[in-house]
Amino acid sequence: MNWNTLQSSLQGDLFTDSTTRKLYATDASAYRELPLAVVIPKGEKDLITLVNFARENKTSLIPRTAGTSLAGQVVGNGIVIDMSKHYGKVLEVNTEEGYVWVEPGIVRDDLNKHLAQYGVFFAPETSTANRAMIGGMIGNNSCGSNSVVYGSTREHLLEVRTILADGSKASFGSVGTDQLLSIQ
Ligand SMILES: Cc1cc2nc3c(=O)[nH]c(=O)nc-3n(C[C@H](O)[C@H](O)[C@H](O)COP(=O)(O)OP(=O)(O)OC[C@H]3O[C@@H](n4cnc5c(N)ncnc54)[C@H](O)[C@@H]3O)c2cc1C
Structure with a gap:
């Protein structure tokens, strides 16, 4: 190579x-x-x-x-x-619609320290929440002792921006019926 x-x-x-x-x-x-x-x-x-x-x-x-x-x-x-070194930013917090855009290398507990000022938090917690990062939590569908109440990471994931194997960019998220039919 x-x-x-x-x-x-x-x-x-x-x-x-x-x-x-x-x-x-x-x-x-x-x-x-x-x-x-x-x-x-x-x-x-x-x-x-x-x-x-x-x-x-x-x-x-x-x-x-x-x-x-x-x-x-x-x-x-x-x-x-x-991905842990250069991808640790919070990109957007939208309290009205209840979402946050983050880069994959943000530590779960650091995200919640940032969100505390808005009175909200990212619920899924692993025992390793002071180290584990959102990219890895998505990859593993991480959750913890309160998962019965809060669910796991996938229940809180609205959209993912990815790079496909051919180098093109793609976003994945839920779509409504109308949108689904227009994609087909
Ligand atoms: C002592 C201990 C206790 C634990 N307790 C729990 C627990 O309570 N609950 C739980 O769910 N897990 C637990 N785990 C497992 C682990 O800590 C968690 O799953 C954690 O959320 C993984 O995060 P990470 O940042 O270390 O991910 P990594 O181990 O770095 O990666 C996890 C997966 O995500 C993928 N990935 C990471 N970043 C990206 C990216 N940008 N794009 C595409 N794929 C990506 C990786 O390829 C890998 O497949 C525990 C582990 C230990 C050692």
Whole structure:
């Protein structure tokens, strides 16, 4: 793989050294597998570049936030994408309609510290809520001891903006019947 070309097209950082790869070879599970490389991306363009690079080089991407998964979800032999460093912003709080737009690398408890001023909170809680980030909570559909009352993450997820395997952008959310028929 042409790592030099990849690094030159990224705003963030690419690591292929063995120390960094060893650091990212595990999560909170018992599994261990050395990734090919680790990227700490910056900005949306880096993510599109990584998706295109992985497709062209027939390798996989392993998005990672806090890495507290218990079943090896962020362990693998592809390229680990560490979203915890540059994607931790709250983008919009809309108290009238009751939603908040966030980036995937915001820690769940930090989000609630921010929301406290509006008198609302993001309900799903894991035991690891002071580390776990929203991207990982969506990936795992995380919930906690109050899930009987509050439900799990998917019950609070309104829309997700993603990058598909061909590098195009797509949003997923619920649609009404009229909208569904117009899509078809
Ligand atoms: C001691 C302990 C207690 C725990 N207790 C609970 C509990 O009470 N309830 C519970 O539900 N879980 C629990 N967990 C598991 C884990 O902490 C949670 O599921 C947590 O929410 C995962 O968040 P994370 O940021 O660590 O995600 P990660 O482990 O980093 O990632 C989780 C998944 O999300 C995917 N992902 C992350 N970011 C993105 C992104 N930007 N795009 C696409 N995919 C992405 C990853 O690829 C992975 O598949 C516990 C774990 C430990 C170690």
